[in-house]
Amino acid sequence: MTRRTTRDVRLANRASVLYTLRREGPISRQDIAVRAGVSAATAANVVGQLLEEGVLGEAGQLPSNGGRPASLTGINPRYGAIVGIDLGETAVRLELFDLALQRTAEVELPVGADDQRAEAIADLVADGVQRLLDGAGVERERVLGLGVGVPGIVEDSSGTTLVHAPSIGWEGVPLATLLAERTGLPSFVSNGAKALGTAEAWFGAAGEDQDVMVCLIGTGVGASFLQHGAVYRGASASAGEWGHTTLVLDGDPCRCGAHGCLEAYVGAPAIARRWLAAGGDGGEPAGGHGDEAAIERLAVAAEAGDERALGVLRETARYLGAGVSDLVNLINPDRVVVGGWVGLRLGPLLLPLVAEQAGGRALRPPFEQLTLDLCRLGPDAVALGAATMIVDRFFAAGGQRAALAAP
Amino acid sequence: MTRRTTRDVRLANRASVLYTLRREGPISRQDIAVRAGVSAATAANVVGQLLEEGVLGEAGQLPSNGGRPASLTGINPRYGAIVGIDLGETAVRLELFDLALQRTAEVELPVGADDQRAEAIADLVADGVQRLLDGAGVERERVLGLGVGVPGIVEDSSGTTLVHAPSIGWEGVPLATLLAERTGLPSFVSNGAKALGTAEAWFGAAGEDQDVMVCLIGTGVGASFLQHGAVYRGASASAGEWGHTTLVLDGDPCRCGAHGCLEAYVGAPAIARRWLAAGGDGGEPAGGHGDEAAIERLAVAAEAGDERALGVLRETARYLGAGVSDLVNLINPDRVVVGGWVGLRLGPLLLPLVAEQAGGRALRPPFEQLTLDLCRLGPDAVALGAATMIVDRFFAAGGQRAALAAP
DNA sequence: GGGACTTAACCTAAGAGCTAGAAGAAGTCC
DNA sequence: GGACTTCTTCTAGCTCTTAGGTTAAGTCCC
Numbered sequence: 001m002t003r004r005t006t007r008d009v010r011l012a013n014r015a016s017v018l019y020t021l022r023r024e025g026p027i028s029r030q031d032i033a034v035r036a037g038v039s040a041a042t043a044a045n046v047v048g049q050l051l052e053e054g055v056l057g058e059a060g061q062l063p064s065n066g067g068r069p070a071s072l073t074g075i076n077p078r079y080g081a082i083v084g085i086d087l088g089e090t091a092v093r094l095e096l097f098d099l100a101l102q103r104t105a106e107v108e109l110p111v112g113a114d115d116q117r118a119e120a121i122a123d124l125v126a127d128g129v130q131r132l133l134d135g136a137g138v139e140r141e142r143v144l145g146l147g148v149g150v151p152g153i154v155e156d157s158s159g160t161t162l163v164h165a166p167s168i169g170w171e172g173v174p175l176a177t178l179l180a181e182r183t184g185l186p187s188f189v190s191n192g193a194k195a196l197g198t199a200e201a202w203f204g205a206a207g208e209d210q211d212v213m214v215c216l217i218g219t220g221v222g223a224s225f226l227q228h229g230a231v232y233r234g235a236s237a238s239a240g241e242w243g244h245t246t247l248v249l250d251g252d253p254c255r256c257g258a259h260g261c262l263e264a265y266v267g268a269p270a271i272a273r274r275w276l277a278a279g280g281d282g283g284e285p286a287g288g289h290g291d292e293a294a295i296e297r298l299a300v301a302a303e304a305g306d307e308r309a310l311g312v313l314r315e316t317a318r319y320l321g322a323g324v325s326d327l328v329n330l331i332n333p334d335r336v337v338v339g340g341w342v343g344l345r346l347g348p349l350l351l352p353l354v355a356e357q358a359g360g361r362a363l364r365p366p367f368e369q370l371t372l373d374l375c376r377l378g379p380d381a382v383a384l385g386a387a388t389m390i391v392d393r394f395f396a397a398g399g400q401r402a403a404l405a406a407p
Numbered sequence: 408m409t410r411r412t413t414r415d416v417r418l419a420n421r422a423s424v425l426y427t428l429r430r431e432g433p434i435s436r437q438d439i440a441v442r443a444g445v446s447a448a449t450a451a452n453v454v455g456q457l458l459e460e461g462v463l464g465e466a467g468q469l470p471s472n473g474g475r476p477a478s479l480t481g482i483n484p485r486y487g488a489i490v491g492i493d494l495g496e497t498a499v500r501l502e503l504f505d506l507a508l509q510r511t512a513e514v515e516l517p518v519g520a521d522d523q524r525a526e527a528i529a530d531l532v533a534d535g536v537q538r539l540l541d542g543a544g545v546e547r548e549r550v551l552g553l554g555v556g557v558p559g560i561v562e563d564s565s566g567t568t569l570v571h572a573p574s575i576g577w578e579g580v581p582l583a584t585l586l587a588e589r590t591g592l593p594s595f596v597s598n599g600a601k602a603l604g605t606a607e608a609w610f611g612a613a614g615e616d617q618d619v620m621v622c623l624i625g626t627g628v629g630a631s632f633l634q635h636g637a638v639y640r641g642a643s644a645s646a647g648e649w650g651h652t653t654l655v656l657d658g659d660p661c662r663c664g665a666h667g668c669l670e671a672y673v674g675a676p677a678i679a680r681r682w683l684a685a686g687g688d689g690g691e692p693a694g695g696h697g698d699e700a701a702i703e704r705l706a707v708a709a710e711a712g713d714e715r716a717l718g719v720l721r722e723t724a725r726y727l728g729a730g731v732s733d734l735v736n737l738i739n740p741d742r743v744v745v746g747g748w749v750g751l752r753l754g755p756l757l758l759p760l761v762a763e764q765a766g767g768r769a770l771r772p773p774f775e776q777l778t779l780d781l782c783r784l785g786p787d788a789v790a791l792g793a794a795t796m797i798v799d800r801f802f803a804a805g806g807q808r809a810a811l812a813a814p
Numbered sequence: 815g816g817g818a819c820t821t822a823a824c825c826t827a828a829g830a831g832c833t834a835g836a837a838g839a840a841g842t843c844c
Numbered sequence: 845g846g847a848c849t850t851c852t853t854c855t856a857g858c859t860c861t862t863a864g865g866t867t868a869a870g871t872c873c874c
Contacts, residue, residue, distance in 0.1 A: 005832055006413050006860050013860090030822065039862055044823060067821020068869040155772040164772050211642050223737075234739025235618050238773045241736040246729045246768070249655045258732075258768045322653045325665075329648040330630075330737070332641025361653070361665045365562040365571050366645045412861055413831050420831090437851060446833055451852060474850025475840040 010046070013038050014398035017046050018055070018075070022100075022202075022395065026059035026074030047073050054079050055099075055399045075100050080144040080401075081136075083129055083185070084387030086192070086380075087150045089167050092121070094128045095383040096136050099144075101202070101391060103384070105136040118173040126182035144394055145186035145404050146179055147386030149195035151220070156237040161189050166255075186404040188389055193240060194231045195385030196339065196377065197224025201231075202388050204376035205337055213333040215242060215324070216340035218379060219291065221263040225331065230392075243267065247322055265319040268295055268342050274315060278308045292341075299345050313350055320350070321357020328362040328370055339375025347374045417453070420445050421805035424453050425462070428482050429507075429802065430615070433466035435477030454480050461486050462506075462806045482507050487551040487808075488543075490536055490592070491794030493599070493787075494557045496574050499528070501535045502790040503543050506551075508609070508798060510791070512543040525580040533589035551801055552593035552811050553586055554793030556602035558627070563644040568596050573662075593811040595796055600647060601638045602792030603746065603784065604631025608638075609795050611783035612744055620740040622649060622731070623747035625786060626698065628670040632738065637799075650674065654729055672726040675702055675749050681722060685715045699748075706752050720757055727757070728764020735769040735777055746782025754781045 013036070020036040021027070027035070033043035050056040057076030061069045077098035086093040089111070096105040107128050111121065125148075133140060152165025155172075163173045179187040197214040214224040221243030225232040232239055243263035244256050251260030252270070264270055272294035276282050280301060283293030301309035324336055338347055338354075355372050362370075377384070390404070397403030420443070427443040428434070434442070440450035457463040464483030468476045484505035493500040496518070503512040514535050518528065532555075540547060559572025562579075570580045586594040604621040621631040628650030632639040639646055650670035651663050658667030659677070671677055679701035683689050687708065690700030708716035731743055745754055745761075762779050769777075784791070797811070804810030 006416060006830090006858085007832090009413060009416060009831095009860060028822075040823080041825085041863080042861060044825095045860090048824095064821075064870045067819085067871075068823070068867095070822060153770060153772050157776070162772075234773070235741035236739060236773060236776050238770070239737065239739035241739075241770055241773075244736045244770060245652075245733040247653055247656055249658075249726065249729055251656075256770060319656065322656055326652040326733075329651045330646065332643060332646035332648075334642035363560060363645070363648055363651060363663060365560050365569075366641070366643060366648075369564070369643050413829085413859085414861090416831060416860090435851070447852080448834080448854085449832060452831085455853095471841045471850075473842050473848075475852075477851060 011398035011400075013042060014046055014050065015396055017043065017050065018395040018399055021056065021073065021075050026072040028062065028070030028072060030070065032073070050399060053399070077102060080142050081133075081138050082144050082387040082390045083132065083146045084383035084385070084390075085125060085128075085146065085148040086195075086382035086386065087121070087125075087148055089151060092125060092128060093383050094125070094132050095387065096132050096138065097384070097387045097391075099391065101384065101388060104138075105132055106383075107132045107135070116168045116170075118170060118175065118178060122175065122178035122182055125179060129183050129185070140184070143185055144401060145188060145390040146183060147195070147388070147390040148175065148179065148187065148189045149192035149382040149386040150175065150189060151192050153238045153241070154189055154191045154194075156233070161237070163189060186390075188386075188393070190231075190386065190389060191222070191224075191238070191240065192382045192385075193222035193224045194233070195382050195389060196375075196379070197226055197240075197385070198231055198388045198392065199377050199381045199385030200224075200337060200339065200375055201226050201229050202392075203381075203384075205335070205373060210334035211331070212335045212337060213327050213331060214337045214339060214375065215327075215343065216375075216379070217266055217268075217320075217338065217343035218340040219268045219342075221267050221340075223327070225333075231389075242323065242327070245323070245326060247319060262319065262323045266316055266323065266342075268292070271295060271298065271312065271316055271342065271346075275309070275312050278312050280308060280312065295342055295345055299349075302346070302349050310349075313346065314353055316346075317350055317353030317357050321354045321359075322361055324354060324358040324372070325361035325367075328358065328366050332366045333370070335371040335373075337373060337375050339377065339379065341379045344375060344378060418805035418807075420449060421453050421457065422803055424450065424457065425482070425802040425806055428463065428480065429609075433479035433481030435469065435479060437477065439480070457806060460806070484509060487549050488540075488545050489551050489794040489797045490539065490553045491790035491792070491797075492532060492535075492553065492555040493602075493789035493793065494528070494532075494555055496558060499532060499535060500790050501532070501539050502794065503539050503545065504791070504794045504798075506798065508791065508795060511545075512539055513790075514539045514542070523575045523577075525577060525582065525585060529582065529585035529589055532586060536590050536592070547591070550592050551808060552595060552797040553590060554602070554795070554797040555582065555586065555594065555596045556599035556789040556793040557582065557596060558599050560645045560648070561596055561598045561601075563640070568644070570596060593797075595793075595800070597638075597793065597796060598629070598631075598645070598647065599789045599792075600629035600631045601640070602789050602796060603782075603786070604633055604647075604792070605638055605795045605799065606784050606788045606792030607631075607744060607746065607782055608633050608636050609799075610788075610791075612742070612780060617741040618738070619742045619744060620734050620738060621744045621746060621782065622734075622750065623782075623786070624673055624675075624727075624745065624750035625747040626675045626749075628674050628747075630734070632740075638796075649730065649734070652730070652733060654726060669726065669730045673723055673730065673749075675699070678702060678705070678719065678723055678749065678753075682716070682719050685719050687715055687719065702749055702752055706756070709753070709756050717756075720753065721760055723753075724757055724760030724764050728761045728766075729768055731761055731765040731779070732769035732774075735765065735773050739773045740777065742778040742780075744780060744782050746784065746786065748786045751782060751785060 016036040033040040059072040059074040077100040082097045092109045094107045155162045161176045176187045176189040212226040223242035244261045247262045248260040252264040254261035254264040268291040272291045275298045423443040440447040466479040466481040484507040489504045499516045501514045562569045568583045583594045583596040615636045619633040630649035651668045654669045655667040659671040661668035661671040675698040679698045682705045
């Protein structure tokens with residue numbers, strides 16, 4: 001936890017420079033000094049070192065305004081590549097990113113419902129990585145690491161990371177280990193919501209020095225808690241299961257086995273059911289992926305001012321508002337951001353109602369300084385988020401690749 | 408956040424040595440080096456410096472076992488004094504501590520129900536501090552600071568700390584400022600639950616490298632969330648209001664104005680009411696401080712195996728278990744510790760039931776590695792906790808008094 | 815076209831910290 | 845009394861930061 005030797009100071013300053021350049025694009029060494037909070041000499045030192053290592057690159061000059069023109073420096077996108085993986089229930093999505101987290105290639109692989117065994121998936125992913133790299137002409141050595149977002153609970157258990165994902169029949173799968181063995185690349189597995197939260201922190205609305213709660217509402221309901229830009233993982237990395245907090249004791253059954261969870265009231269199936277019960281048009285026969293159609297119809301109807309649809313939204317906001325109010329009271333975040341495919345689709349109409357409900361329930365002081373708004377990134381950004389986690393670790397270690405291999 | 412210059416390394420090492428000595432009592436310089444994670448040379452350097460400044464003191468020698476005997480060093484209790492204050496609704500309790508947090512004096516002042524205005528209380532406290540110091544013969548200059556635990560919401564708002572305590576009619580009272588003005592001492596105000604949590608972290612069961620949730624059940628219900636030994640405060644310092652998270656949407660009314668809060672089901676009044684409704688003996692007419700009598704009768708009856716009493720506990724555990732399960736799912740702590748006067752009195756019988764209920768509701772992975780037990784400190788440790796916060800800040804700053812004055 | 819002015823980047827010395835390993839101090843034990 | 849142990853202190857070497865001066869690379873005006 002604590003820094004010990006003078007070398008760590010350098011690493012901390014390297015990290016600070018890297019984060020600064022990521023945020024503020026190519027800037028001059030002088031600006032780096034100011035923004036990263038180091039002296040000009042140190043900035044020049046560190047930048048020189050990082051340039052030599054190739055992590056940074058020259059990025060042109062600023063036109064002079066009376067003096068020596070500033071030469072700009074920025075993250076060198078070509079220093080390395082990162083693979084971000086969105087492991088879904090029906091498909092695996094692999095995306096290749098450069099160090100600036102621009103996507104350079106992608107592959108999507110369908111997953112047969114019959115072969116969701118962990119080893120099979122790991123083989124599939126390893127294969128996909130190979131294909132991705134071949135297709136993009138990137139040598140394996142240039143890959144910094146592999147980030148994976150999975151739908152389920154990720155648990156740190158005495159050194160190894162285990163994945164519990166009931167929806168695909170996984171229980172205690174050491175996915176990171178499996179992938180590292182197969183690809184030879186540093187692999188990092190995280191819950192999909194945490195990956196999305198990280199992406200939102202880097203590319204979305206979340207400020208770096210804030211405590212932000214990213215709430216994702218889709219078929220399932222999850223959250224990602226960012227403390228000053230870093231995801232809070234908890235004791236065993238499973239923190240953030242907001243969807244399974246109690247909203248109505250002994251209420252509706254939830255797929256987690258308990259009753260009255262938030263997810264049982266604001267997850268897509270629940271909203272769709274509510275809409276159908278109100279006489280709404282489900283689009284397709286309910287069940288299966290019919291939820292998506294039903295939510296879409298609900299959104300369209302609500303936008304058109306349909307009173308039944310608005311009633312469904314109001315009812316949903318009543319539950320969601322209570323859920324948000326719980327977060328506000330317990331966690332006291334600066335900001336709550338709502339995303340997920342349901343959250344984003346219904347958000348524009350839903351959010352004001354949620355704010356009203358939460359405001360009526362939450363304690364005044366924490367609620368009054370809260371900002372509530374929509375995610376800027378869609379639910380398809382899980383792969384980006386997973387890759388972001390790798391880059392985050394790389395930067396945090398001061399731009400040392402060695403730090404990625406070790407846990 | 409980040410360390411910048413080589414001097415900060417020294418401060419970090421000083422802090423590390425101080426925390427080590429606090430935990431592990433007087434030990435030799437060599438042990439300090441090992442436990443604090445620095446080289447022997449640095450340990451000797453830092454210890455020498457701190458000895459000279461008086462923060463540390465010699466503490467005898469270890470008998471030799473074949474070589475030069477180790478000379479022990481420890482925190483010097485007499486380096487300075489700290490005032491810890493428990494601001495209650497009916498009384499103010501002031502306690503004086505030495506740097507080792509041993510209590511050396513105390514004063515308790517009744518608060519008239521008619522004069523709870525902030526200024527009056529501040530005057531009362533300032534007066535009490537003077538009396539405390541006079542009585543103990545401690546000069547004001549030796550006091551490191553004033554820590555206060557208050558019953559209510561403490562809010563950091565653009566630089567100043569405001570207290571909202573409806574129970575004594577306070578709304579936005581800048582108590583720290585009022586006290587600093589009157590006493591001339593660095594003053595730090597915090598929520599009482601956070602103070603208790605800090606005390607529990609230092610003197611109780613909470614491990615230093617763990618995420619611990621300290622849950623306090625009394626007339627009100629609160630919690631204190633310790634991340635690696637440090638209290639998490641949230642965006643505006645009000646995090647931890649567990650008692651006002653929703654348990655039953657639109658359920659029983661809570662004194663916060665909302666409905667269905669956890670506190671409305673497991674706070675002392677709710678339990679007492681449940682006990683009376685079950686035909687239990689309330690001891691005194693209910694209402695007012697009759698809750699204490701009712702809880703006591705309930706506990707005695709339950710200990711005697713009274714089935715009605717056990718039923719009340721089971722019902723209470725159903726609510727409390729859900730509340731704990733929410734914490735487990737959302738926060739994923741290593742450990743949940745239950746305290747508060749109700750929690751401590753009913754705990755031995757209640758806790759197993761709560762564990763059972765929570766286990767039935769919470770997600771398996773985070774629950775399986777959870778430890779659930781009782782607080783080691785009673786609810787009377789608020790003043791100790793408030794003083795602990797001051798010492799914590801002093802140590803964190805590497806033992807520099809100057810750091811206490813500034814925010 | 816040349817000199818004065820501006821602005822950015824680099825260089826150098828001084829100060830502070832850390833580590834490793836050697837030297838010194840203070841005992842025990844035979 | 846000398847050998848051995850164990851703890852503490854000292855010394856040399858290295859790294860890092862900062863402050864302030866120097867060099868580089870332009871603009872602008874006469």
